[in-house]
Amino acid sequence: MTTDAVASAPERLTSYQRRLVLFLGVASFFEGFDSLALSQLLPRISADFGLGAAREGLVVGAVQLGPLLSCLLVRHADRVGRRRVLSWTIAGYTLFSALSGLAPGPLGFALLQLLAKGFLVAEWAVSMVVVAEEFPASRRGFALGLVQALSSLGGIACAGLVPLLVQMTGSWRGVFWLGSLPLLLLAIWRRNLRETERFAREPPTTPGPLRAIFATPWAGRLWLMSLLWGLTYLCTSNAVTFWKRFVMSERGWSEPQVAGAMTLAAVGALPLVFLVGRLLDGWGRRRAAVVLLAGTALSVTGAYTLHHPAALTLALGGGIVGASAVLPLLNAITTELFPTRLRADAFAWSNNLLGRLGAVLLPILAGPVAARHGWGIVIASSSIGPLIALLLLRRFVAETAGRELEETSRIDSAE
Numbered sequence: 001m002t003t004d005a006v007a008s009a010p011e012r013l014t015s016y017q018r019r020l021v022l023f024l025g026v027a028s029f030f031e032g033f034d035s036l037a038l039s040q041l042l043p044r045i046s047a048d049f050g051l052g053a054a055r056e057g058l059v060v061g062a063v064q065l066g067p068l069l070s071c072l073l074v075r076h077a078d079r080v081g082r083r084r085v086l087s088w089t090i091a092g093y094t095l096f097s098a099l100s101g102l103a104p105g106p107l108g109f110a111l112l113q114l115l116a117k118g119f120l121v122a123e124w125a126v127s128m129v130v131v132a133e134e135f136p137a138s139r140r141g142f143a144l145g146l147v148q149a150l151s152s153l154g155g156i157a158c159a160g161l162v163p164l165l166v167q168m169t170g171s172w173r174g175v176f177w178l179g180s181l182p183l184l185l186l187a188i189w190r191r192n193l194r195e196t197e198r199f200a201r202e203p204p205t206t207p208g209p210l211r212a213i214f215a216t217p218w219a220g221r222l223w224l225m226s227l228l229w230g231l232t233y234l235c236t237s238n239a240v241t242f243w244k245r246f247v248m249s250e251r252g253w254s255e256p257q258v259a260g261a262m263t264l265a266a267v268g269a270l271p272l273v274f275l276v277g278r279l280l281d282g283w284g285r286r287r288a289a290v291v292l293l294a295g296t297a298l299s300v301t302g303a304y305t306l307h308h309p310a311a312l313t314l315a316l317g318g319g320i321v322g323a324s325a326v327l328p329l330l331n332a333i334t335t336e337l338f339p340t341r342l343r344a345d346a347f348a349w350s351n352n353l354l355g356r357l358g359a360v361l362l363p364i365l366a367g368p369v370a371a372r373h374g375w376g377i378v379i380a381s382s383s384i385g386p387l388i389a390l391l392l393l394r395r396f397v398a399e400t401a402g403r404e405l406e407e408t409s410r411i412d413s414a415e
Contacts, residue, residue, distance in 0.1 A: 011136040020134060021143055023193060024127045025150035027090065031124050032154030034097065038063065039241045040162040041172040043248065048172070049106040057367025060241060062110040064360040066117030067352050073122040074348035078341060082130050083195045089126065092119030101176035125352055129344050132335035133196040137404050138281065144328040145277020152273045152324045156266040163259050198340045213345050221337045222346055224396055229330060229355025234385035236323040237359030239300045242375040243316060246304060250374045261309070265317035276325040284401040285333055286394060292329050293390040296322025297383040304380040326386065336400040336408040358385065
């Protein structure tokens with residue numbers, strides 16, 4: 001399993017698979033909406049609560065702790081099933097997102113958003129496991145890419161709708177109230193969701209110790225994937241969040257300018273984002289990684305160092321493409337390298353817990369630096385992460401595209 005070759009012609013999707021990708025895509029849409037909402041609303045929230053750059057970093061860093069807590073939910077998908085955990089996460093996110101609009105101060109807001117983010121990221125992680133297990137090997141990258149692309153569409157909707165929602169409600173709080181209402185439809189729709197066939201074929205295991213997976217032969221792969229996720233998230237999780245703050249404070253942009261640029265960048269990025277899945281299946285994971293990870297690093301650097309408005313907008317578009325595109329790449333590899341009985345647990349550890357540490361620590365530790373020198377130098381410096389991840393991936397990860405999960409999860413010389 002050391003070749004870059006990619007197998008065979010794609011298989012046709014069944015009617016259930018098409019409905020499934022629509023259901024998971026809708027959930028992913030709101031994940032994208034939520035992720036960009038904080039970026040859009042951060043200046044208003046900061047002004048409302050009287051936050052400076054250092055306290056802004058603490059709030060954002062605290063919210064980023066949510067994905068770490070989501071690990072506890074995601075790993076239960078190996079015990080009680082993917083379908084049940086998806087139901088829990090949709091309900092939890094809807095509740096805490098709505099309550100965020102009632103937060104009386106920064107501490108309450110950070111706590112409610114932490115919980116909302118935890119449920120949301122858990123839903124996203126289990127969705128990726130479901131896609132990997134339910135779609136044929138020849139279309140797995142396409143399905144993962146499509147679901148993630150709908151997250152980017154949610155980001156575009158957020159960029160366009162948030163200013164209107166703020167204007168309609170007169171406050172940033174209304175965005176969280178109105179944004180959570182459509183998710184009630186998913187809570188009803190999920191009744192038609194089936195358990196994945198792969199999970200149904202294997203009897204659920206009893207909950208083991210949290211660190212049980214580190215005693216398995218897949219521990220080496222787990223550490224590797226945790227490192228790849230962590231290095232990538234170090235850059236991508238904060239790249240869009242602080243861009244509005246950066247251009248307003250360090251480039252003198254107005255809020256309407258920012259809204260227009262973010263919408264233009266997101267709309268321009270969308271067609272490319274929808275092509276990522278086909279790239280993963282057509283080129284393979286390793287070759288696609290060169291374009292996706294290197295392109296992300298270059299774009300994020302430009303988005304926080306350039307000066308001309310057109311160049312900044314173009315670089316932001318590249319950063320949006322990269323921040324979205326690296327997810328189906330690493331989602332595919334993570335789900336493919338572990339067996340069914342450990343797949344959710346491995347995803348929880350590598351992505352939701354260990355992999356998110358960079359995303360959490362950067363805004364907290366770099367907040368004082370940003371208070372003195374601005375967010376530009378901080379986020380631009382973080383672009384080294386995807387480049388290191390690319391080198392590690394090319395050195396230690398074998399090609400998995402076009403192969404069945406039962407084959408890609410076997411231990412071999414590629415580990």
